[in-house]
Amino acid sequence: GAGVSQSPSNKVTEKGKDVELRCDPISGHTALYWYRQSLGQGLEFLIYFQGNSAPDKSGLPSDRFSAERTGGSVSTLTIQRTQQEDSAVYLCASSFGLAFYEQFFGPGTRLTVL
Amino acid sequence: KQEVTQIPAALSVPEGENLVLNCSFTDSAIYNLQWFRQDPGKGLTSLLLIQSSQREQTSGRLNASLDKSSGRSTLYIAASQPGDSATYLCASTGANSKLTFGKGITLSVRP
Secondary structure (H helix, E strand, O other): OOOOOOEEEEEEEOOOOHHHHHHHEOOOOOEEEEEEOOOOOOOEEEEEEHHHOOOOOOOOOOOOEEEEEOOOOEEEEEEOHHHHHHHHEEEEEOOOOOOOOOOOOOOOOOEEEE | OEEOOOOOOEEEOOOOOOOEEEEEEEOOOOOEEEEEOOOOOOEEEEEEEEEEOOOOEEEOOEEEEEEEOOEEEEEOOOOOHHHEEEEEEEEEEEOOOOOOEEOOEEEEEEO
């Protein structure tokens, strides 16, 4: 079956602009996760959703970052007023449930802020 | 706060060698441990998941073990091939369901 998909695959933007990154999880997966992979920081957790709710937003780097999930499926990660330090690969993962379940990752969105 | 360490950061071996990749973690209160493979410019491919109640999992030439009490996991690759060249990451799942990753081991298998 289809895996996790993310769009766009690459995004180049100018400092100060807003960007939206999209994630389509595997059908039937109720949990969805966002991670960021940057050269200096490695892979870091940003936020997760169980259904449409995000119980823990403490992993978001700043209040310029927000995420939502609608219909228990597609999720959007929005970065407002982008900064150069936001440049990274943003990875989305999904799983059948929380904690005990294997997470499956999408190919990522490479964001470059000029 | 969970910390996951993978040492060394890079490894180069000749084809056919059996090898062990190490992963250590500081907090043993984990739900499971997952090993991933990442090829350059690509996303993560899940290789093996070991639940906290399990000791090991096997898939083909790969075998992963987990020792919660010592905070260690190993990924054993049998009869390595050039196609195994990639970065291997381990990650633990904690109470808030988030994965905490190591920085990865970049493996190069020489023909």
